[in-house]
Amino acid sequence: MTPSGGIVLAVVVVAGAMVSRNLVILFALSVFCLAFGTIELRTRTAQALAWSAVIMAPLALFMAIVWIGLVGRSPAEIAAGAKGTRTAALIHVAVICARLFLVALVVQLVVLRFAHMTPLQFIRALRAPLVLKKLLVLTLSWIDTILHAVDRSRTALITAGIIAPRVSLRNATHGFVLVQTVWLSVIAIAIGRLRDKWPAENTGARLDETLAGSAQRFAWADGVWLAAALATLAIVGLA
Secondary structure, three states: OOHHHHHHHHHHHHHHHHHOOOHHHHHHHHHHHHHHHHHHOHHHHHHHHHHHHHHHHHHHHHHHHHHHHHHOOOHHHHHHOOOOOHHHHHHHHHHHHHHHHHHHHHHHHHHHHOOOOOHHHHHHHOOOOHHHHHHHHHHHOHHHHHHHHHHHHHHHHHHOOOOOOOOOHHHHHHHHHHHHHHHHHHHHHHHHHHHHHHHHHOHHHHHHHHHOOOOOOOOHHHHHHHHHHHHHHHHHHHO
16 A cells, blocks of 8 residues: 555545444444454554544543533534433434544554654655645654754743643643743744755755655555445445
């Protein structure tokens, strides 16, 4: 499977999950993702399932407390002015949580499928316009920059006595100061890169040379998995 095929497959599954309000369709898509993971990833499928469940669990708990425990009705029943039941609220919560689980699962499966590739290798292999590929590379380069800005801002505010190194009431009171400091640090670093660093290193031209003419053609496996996903949506949707 190629990176482009993985992206297209993820988009199809996510789109199907977001459009569907039927638990049967969401379950069928989950089974399809499980089959994809079993064939393409084998033992690492359990890792993707566990990661997706951890992502979904807080939302499921919160929505269950609010909609099933407190409200006792689904949003559709509230809009229609109906009395409503907790069963409808349970179905509403299940659909939302199933969507989140499915989106997290398919994203994690695609990430693990191409875990052997670096981000630059993955982007090089994509069949996409050169401008978009350059934008993706430059965007990913900000991850370490943001993490560095957070660490630097936190250290400066702790040194100044504005926030504490551990959980405290002071952190809750001055948390917005940390957000502002991180934001200003990221802006300052971004301006420095755009004005000085990237022009001096000729980053744009180097990326053109690195990313040009390296895209992989779609493979037969891409077509097979995409056809299987579309067939799953069609069969379950018509049933």
